[in-house]
Amino acid sequence: MPQPATLPNDIETYLENVAHALNAAHSGTPILLKDICASLNITVLRRQSVPKGKAYLSWDRTSLERPQIHLPLTRHKTWDRFCAAHEIGHFFLIDKFDYIPTSRESYWKTEELCDYFARSLLIPKELIKNDLDLNTHEQIISTCDHISETAYVPWLQTAKRISENVPRVALFTFRWEDSVLKTTGSSLKGHKGRFRELSQETEAYRRIKWVFESTAPANIFSIDLNEFNGSKFGDFLKKIGAGSISFRVSARNGTARAVANI
Numbered sequence: 425m426p427q428p429a430t431l432p433n434d435i436e437t438y439l440e441n442v443a444h445a446l447n448a449a450h451s452g453t454p455i456l457l458k459d460i461c462a463s464l465n466i467t468v469l470r471r472q473s474v475p476k477g478k479a480y481l482s483w484d485r486t487s488l489e490r491p492q493i494h495l496p497l498t499r500h501k502t503w504d505r506f507c508a509a510h511e512i513g514h515f516f517l518i519d520k521f522d523y524i525p526t527s528r529e530s531y532w533k534t535e536e537l538c539d540y541f542a543r544s545l546l547i548p549k550e551l552i553k554n555d556l557d558l559n560t561h562e563q564i565i566s567t568c569d570h571i572s573e574t575a576y577v578p579w580l581q582t583a584k585r586i587s588e589n590v591p592r593v594a595l596f597t598f599r600w601e602d603s604v605l606k607t608t609g610s611s612l613k614g615h616k617g618r619f620r621e622l623s624q625e626t627e628a629y630r631r632i633k634w635v636f637e638s639t640a641p642a643n644i645f646s647i648d649l650n651e652f653n654g655s656k657f658g659d660f661l662k663k664i665g666a667g668s669i670s671f672r673v674s675a676r677n678g679t680a681r682a683v684a685n686i
């Protein structure tokens with residue numbers, strides 16, 4: 425019985441190199457996925473059966489039919505682009521290594537790899553180097569905003585790309601749930617720091633809520649790490665050796681974003 429296909433240890437380097445080659449052939453910001461798919465002979469279709477925020481690769485290598493990427497009917501520009509780029513990652517894993525995950529563990533590992541490929545494709549390293557100014561937390565978040573908006577990539581995926589290239593920076597997203605401020609996303613590998621609570625008993629929570637309720641928040645404000653004591657998020661900040669952290673909250677959608685030096 426033939427053994428399942430495996431991936432090489434340097435698979436991330438391979439995917440980064442593939443993304444770089446595609447970027448070189450299709451330069452510009454934002455990267456035009458339509459042209460890339462055409463060059464790879466991939467058809468992109470919208471299907472009612474595809475849930476919002478999802479995409480699927482349909483490809484039978486034994487047939488002569490072109491590979492297809494299926495997107496949802498409901499359009500969401502940044503997520504559609506990221507999901508399509510993710511599926512192109514699956515295409516290369518199948519085309520080059522004949523690789524399809526066969527276990528739950530390998531499935532999630534493959535999903536992480538294809539997310540990494542999508543970030544590498546949509547946000548070239550050159551874009552990070554040219555735009556990223558690390559002098560202040562405000563500049564880091566503003567740069568993440570700028571790259572997300574100009575490259576048409578979801579904000580958190582942009583944050584992950586920044587952390588991949590600047591390991592000493594961690595970015596987080598938050599939202600309020602039943603009087604608890606909870607992390608909904610993290611730029612750290614493996615989603616470290618996600619779903620950590622910041623309860624209302626902490627001084628940090630009271631400061632963030634005061635800013636949220638008393639102003640039309642836009643500016644960045646710093647919070648002393650000691651003000652997070654007694655919360656799961658505070659414990660996490662200590663665990664990763666955070667040196668400082670700043671927040672920006674949005675009254676419009678009830679969310680917050682933060683950046684920390686680690």
